[in-house]
Amino acid sequence: MDFRPTEDQRDLRAGVRGLLEGRYGREALRAAVDAATGTGTGTGTGTAAGAGAGTGTGTAAGAGAAVAVDRGLWRELGGAGFFALRLPESEGGVGLGLPEAVLVFEEAGRALVPGPLVATHLAAGVVPGAAAGTALVTAFDLAGDLVAYLGEADAVLGAAVLPVGEPVRAVDPLTPLHRVARPAGAEAYGSAYVSEGALLTAALQVGSALRTVELAVRYAGEREQFGQPIGAFQAVKHSCAQMLVRAEVARTAVYAAAVTGDPGEAAAAKLLADEAAVRNARDCLQVHGGMGFTWEADVHLHLKRAWVRAEQWRTAAEAEELLAAELLDSAG
Template identity: 80%
Template sequence: MDFQPTEEQEDLRAGVRDLLEGRYGREALRASVDSGAPVIDRALWRELGEAGFFALRLPESEGGVGLGLAEAVLVFEEAGRVLLPGPLVATHLAAGVVPGAAEGTAVVTACDLGGGLVAYAGEADAVLGAPGLPGGSPVRSADPLTPLHRVPSYEDADVDVSSYRSEGALLTAALQVGSALRTVELAVRYAGEREQFGQPIGAFQAVKHLCAQMLVRAEVARTAVYAAAVTADDGEIAAAKLLADEAAVRGARDCLQVHGGMGFTWEADVHLHLKRAWVRAEQWRTAGEAEELLAAELLVSASS
């Protein structure tokens, strides 16, 4: 089985990267954080819809692009790289189910965090698998670009997203991979620019090791995500989410370490990657849930 992206898939990745870098580069990211305006740019959301971001896996007969999970993870990896905010996964999953989701004219969120927490509830038009938009109270979020609301009626309510859970976990893992790869780039660039004792800090073995470990984790996670996108196996998706969460969280921490004191300041982007990685690690499938799923598969395999 060949897990290498095809030329067409690489062209898709390049096209999405160009679109996102042109519409949501670093200046736009910082403006989103500093402006206090709504997090979701509705014009950009519609532009993503027109580009087929949300309808990527819908059949062409239904107005979609007609591609599969393998292409979707490449697209979501690029979105994770630029820290594009918004319920991208939920809206993508809602394409063809919630009116306007495929076209980007509707923003759809999901109950994917547990405990009655709903991300972007204040800006969304619908909640995947739930009727209407419930009221809720704002909850302080670790990530300034992932506003949260606590919706008590959802804590024990039958909001069934089980049929979307594996795909949601895989697409979230792809977002994590994009973020992990971006923090490698940030760390390597800073290590080549920052000088200490008359030479770039990247010349020191300790910094080299940090950057190398970041790259290995990110590439292993990327390979696992690509493989899971091809097989669509629940166990492989769970493993991919575990690896991607670790790559994103630990990668951002190591990137912050490479930046030293600079990494802790509001001006550095690395803290945004770390905070988003923390939130994504709790979405769709947590580490504990993934481990339980994998353990159950191992027990079945051992007993057969």
């Protein structure tokens, strides 16, 4: 079986990258962060509940309840078929599948596009306006009583009405959180939603992991110590190489799971992608040294987003439980 992207798939990925580079490049990203935090400077620090375990549902200075989603960009993504990608053409969709979806979500993760991309994509054909990007749909995809983007959402996947929540300051300035009392039956997504949601979130993580490799390698080639680029030092070379291996292994797992559609493989892909995104962001920060800890560097944005995504749809513990159950079933 050939897992290499076809020419059409490569063109699709290039088209999405071009759209995002032109519409949501670094300047737009930093402007969104400044608007969300109310300042362009600061320490960029905060505490995430259980940060040592990779969670991202804690607090961060200045996150507030500011608008994080550019509705104009959301509609452009809808017009480009981002949300309707897997809807049949007879229903106004593009008629493609999961392999194509993970490619475009990888690009969105690379650009750190904020918003409930996965939930809105899953809601296409279910919630009016989701496919076209005129509606913003979030989901109960975080553990506990937290919901992301509730203050900006038009609907919640799996809920008949939009619940009322209390704003919670979040570790990622572009992922505003609300604490809600979940309505009865809110967990009843169906296994297909959870599996696909986890896989698409894994694709976002892979995009972020690959981007931090690029950032680390570029900085290692620019920053000089002792008369030569720091990338010439063995420790830095090894760190960048390990980052690339993590990202590529995770990407391979995501692509394979998209082809097979197997829930177990999707869980494994999420597990690998979460680790790649979080650890690569941390290693990228180390390559940047003191510069990496400043608000001006983009590294901390990738780390904070990776923490949040690691808690969405399927956590590491949930993925491990599912894989362990499958192994026990196959052994029996």
